[in-house]
Amino acid sequence: MCSNSFANLCIFHIMDGLRDGLSHFSHPSRTALLYAINPDDPIRIYDPQDLLRGHEPVLEKIFLESEDWKPGSGHKEQSRLIKVVKNKNLELSGLITCGARSNSIFYQRWFTEHHPDLCSTGPTESWLEYAALLLSEDFATQNILRIDSSGHLLREYATHAVRDYIVDQRNMVMGWDTQIRVYPILDAILGISKTKEEGAWAKGDLIFIEPSELNGINFIAKFPKNERPELKNHKHVRKLLQSVEFSGRKLVSDGKEVVGIANCAPTDNSITAHFRGEFGFLYLSKNPVCSFSDAKFSSTNYHPNLVQLEEVLIELNIDPNDRHEMFKIVNKLVSSAGHRSHGCTLVLDFNDEPVDIAGQTLEEPIDLREPEMESLARSLTKLDGAVHIGKDLHLHGFACLLDGRSVSGENRARGARFNSALRFTAERDNIVIIVVSSDKPVSIIQHGIELTAQCNWQQQFACVTTPPELEEWINP
Incomplete structure (x- = not known):
């Protein structure tokens, strides 16, 4: 039996x-936990930053009005250390969740935020699953x-979360019969991404194909076996990427060496690194997994977040x-400014008569619904x-x-565009301003x-008391 004080510290x-690890992988993130240590224990909730507030009706229906979440656990008879629990009813809007049962904890359900610009929820789900495993241990x-x-x-789990998700997905497609090791591939991708060639960052595609499937690839050029560049030689691979820049061609690797150059489509279990200069994307088959930049992986898809707009x-x-x-x-103009790495400011004027601006x-x-005029507008954002x-x-x-x-709220660290927009909108109605910084953040x-x-979520420094029961939390 785990003492309350020890359990609280573990949690x-x-x-x-x-929370810290996910906040670095994505945007600042909150996390929450529902758990019951023993089958007869009331389910408790640890939600220090109110992530689950607003979802009380669903939680009450599933965990208090029903016991459907309990059957099939047999937690004392389980032979596995941990078993992941799927529950479609808990697909709550704006949240990613993972549940588990184990010998040491009858039930646990982890939650975190589903940010709108995620490439994939897969790595985050693997992260939550690992948190459940560690708590059980x-x-x-x-x-x-x-x-x-x-x-x-958990703070340093980003690369491992990406690897675990890729391995799990590939195992579902092809089983355990694989010769590709994912960790060396991820290390090579990060190493190549931070290696410049003649002052330029890497661009182009590097695809990793299972060795048993290489015979089915129609190579444009293939290297002799004893002269194939090793994947761990990042500088050499970076140089070779110049041969596939701005083309449909790809460097093809077996996970250890660069085999050749081909114009091939992804297979069901291939891994592709798409280098786009200062950042890039990692794909499994045709599906995005994550992005990479500054020698680390992240969840962002680099699309502008215009939800508030x-x-x-x-x-x-x-x-x-x-x-x-x-x-x-607006989405096209913002995306163009972000991809070209220049800042811009868009004034959206919803007055019947546009305001006078110097x-x-x-x-x-110019009518921006016409493609040629829209292209001109993209160029004008660089000035x-x-x-x-206007509204028209x-x-x-x-x-x-x-x-x-x-006005209050100005931030000298944000520059002239941002602070000028604050001042301008504070004195005028029906005006919305979008500020795109040169390093891509978008402010509305x-x-x-x-x-x-x-x-800025309040930092919690200890869990000194036992988290409340879910019923008490819902009906204080």
């Missing part, structure tokens, strides 16, 4: 490490000397078709100053200067407030 250290061993080591493991547009009294067109136009005006506004877009979906000016009086500003601002 705290694992929760803290999990800590409860089973009750070793006070290793009580915080689980948290350290969608919400603002819904609230405005504009035609649904115009709303849809406006979002498409800058380069036009004799006739200093803001691009002025026309571009009314560019190189615009935004002025206004100082209205009424002098950044709608995309991230909350």
